[in-house]
Amino acid sequence: MSKRLSAAVAVAALIAAGLSSPAQAATSEPAYNAINLDSAWSQGIKGQGMTIALIDQGLNLQHEYFRDQVIDGICVYQARSNLRCPNGSRLQTGIAAASQRIENGALVDDESHGNMVAGIVAGNPNNFAPGGVAPFAKILMANTDMQPSSVVTALNYIYDNRETHNIVAVSMSFGILGLTSRADLLNCNTNPVYSEVRQALKKLRDAGVIPFAAAGNGYYLNSAESWAPTCLDEAVSVGSTNTLGSVASYNTMSSKVELLAPDYPISAGTIGYGTSSGTSAAAPIAAASFTLMRQQFPQLSAETVLAAMKSAGKKIDDIIRKDIPMVDVAATQALLTRLQGNTAETPAQTETQKVTVGTFNGFIAIYTRGHEGSRLTAKVAGRWLKVDSIASAPGKSYSLVKRNTGAGFLVNVEVYIDGVLLKSSTTTTK
Template sequence: MNLVARSIDAPRFASLADFGGNNWNLDAVQAPDVWARGFTGQGVTVAVIDSGVDITHPDLRDNIWINLDEIAGDGVDNDVNGYIDDINGWNFGIGQNNANVSPGTNNSGQEHGTHVAGTIAARNNGSGNTGVAPDAKIMALRLGDVADGWFVNGGSLPEAIRYAVDNGARVINLSLGSADSPQLQSALAYAASRNVVTVSASGNEGLLSPGAPARYATQYGLSVGAVNRERSVARFSNRAGGSPRLRHVVAPGVQIYSTLPGNSYGFLSGTSMATPHVAGTVALMLSANPTLTHNQVRQILTDTAVG
């Protein structure tokens, strides 16, 4: 992977034989080439702001972020961060506002966050799927409950972004859409100011430019579109638009195999599925060179991206 090599001023990494099959997505982002050099996302926490994560899934449970400054179940805000018993993250859902980060319903849309998390950091254990950064940690931030692809009690995305930054995430995966607001822009600016990289789905409407929050990649983080096995941009994927300032890349997002709640696996498609490939790639870059700034990550990715 040339961009991770560039992160450490090394020659281009050697290309290994493709895995193929359900792992075509890992081949496409050249993740195994980076693992062979010893960079697997170790030491990097990726926040997944989504529908919740099945933190007991066998391919995820060893890679779930743990807040070591909090004591589980004692009803006390031990680390004085404003959230009680936030051991693995927080549920920002309206009317919830609690530490339950697992998918809250059996609606098919609730599986979204678990699938995203697996693409980023499912363990390389010979079963199921393997994430792009299989030794990164996942901070699970749930925005509430989902029905028919929409949050029915969606909590504050800006608050969730700020939580991720303040509690040690280096990368934030935003496989979602949001309304524009000054609060959202402020939160994205805050993340960038702390060298936290936000990675946002461009959207699935087949439009010429991305929706929010990806449209803010003119200044903050990255916008991600989806490609298929043939590396053609998916019909549903929003494009980059006309702004030369937009930091937009593409990644595998069609029929991606990853973790699902209940110790299972399955295929999903969308720019939501492309985004975690880029978040995982950023985790690989930061595990290779933790000193990279927000702007350096954006520059390297968009200068060396293929496809």
């Protein structure tokens, strides 16, 4: 079964479409100010030549916010669904496939979620709305019933067209629940229902297309562990902050949440505009901010840019989780500028500079040499650990960081030093 994350556009703020002038931008957007977006916009970095893919409900192709913005689309529904694509079939591709669902000749107004997320990514600025975070980027909209097989079809279509459209990010603001056992509840990465979704996400990520997923809107801790795609290692889980800069009260928080972003920008509804809400709004802000950084620093890898976003972001404390990074465009630019100044993307490793990953007694062990004083962050089996200032073990010439994962598991490990990926490996714990 599937469940859409609640993130409605406030209808009280709706303004009739067609009355604004796209040439003139709206007044300053507080949500964009919160991520220091003007640092990129003032340099003309607005997503030119880039495409962001979204998996959602489709959008109003006639809305002025999306004029000339949608470059491609796919619509896919499973046979058991009563819904149909715009052409009456269950599978359609092309721009027309990106359309919001139509019944009796009219758009289904309460299915405006796709308009909201797409507008946050790449809406056209006008008198009433600020435009998307990457207003000059293009949109590929995947319109699906959110069943695992439909999501896989959409992800594979995005992968197949990634070079044609220069797709650099995927934004996903929905949830799929497919439990078959208690083990699946506690670790969705082993859930067979999600295996093909994981494979499709991994294929995209390996190709440099980063998938961002909304963490979910529920007053729970760690329930996100069972909802795909946000629970999967291959997706970047994004939570949201409110107008006070705190974690929004309804966030489904877990150790999987990797980034935070504001949840209240003005965006599109089926007709007109309104204030967004929910972690559904945070994921496209993160995806579009990442896209701007990829545009500005094309010689750096996608993983390096993502690591910089996490390292540079202002750290926000939740009730239990601490130091969760919030998207900060200016700080990320500054860090990537420093990294770009290196002769290579990653610092040269000498015999006295080394990062090694090992395993013993059910532990993953990360050894570093020659990186004393630097910041270490590592993703081990989908969970993050950090050392703010690396220090050698007592009486040793190396540092040691351990995480207990249990024996007999295939574990993915990524090790970053000062935000730069230096080691990536997959190992079976002993």
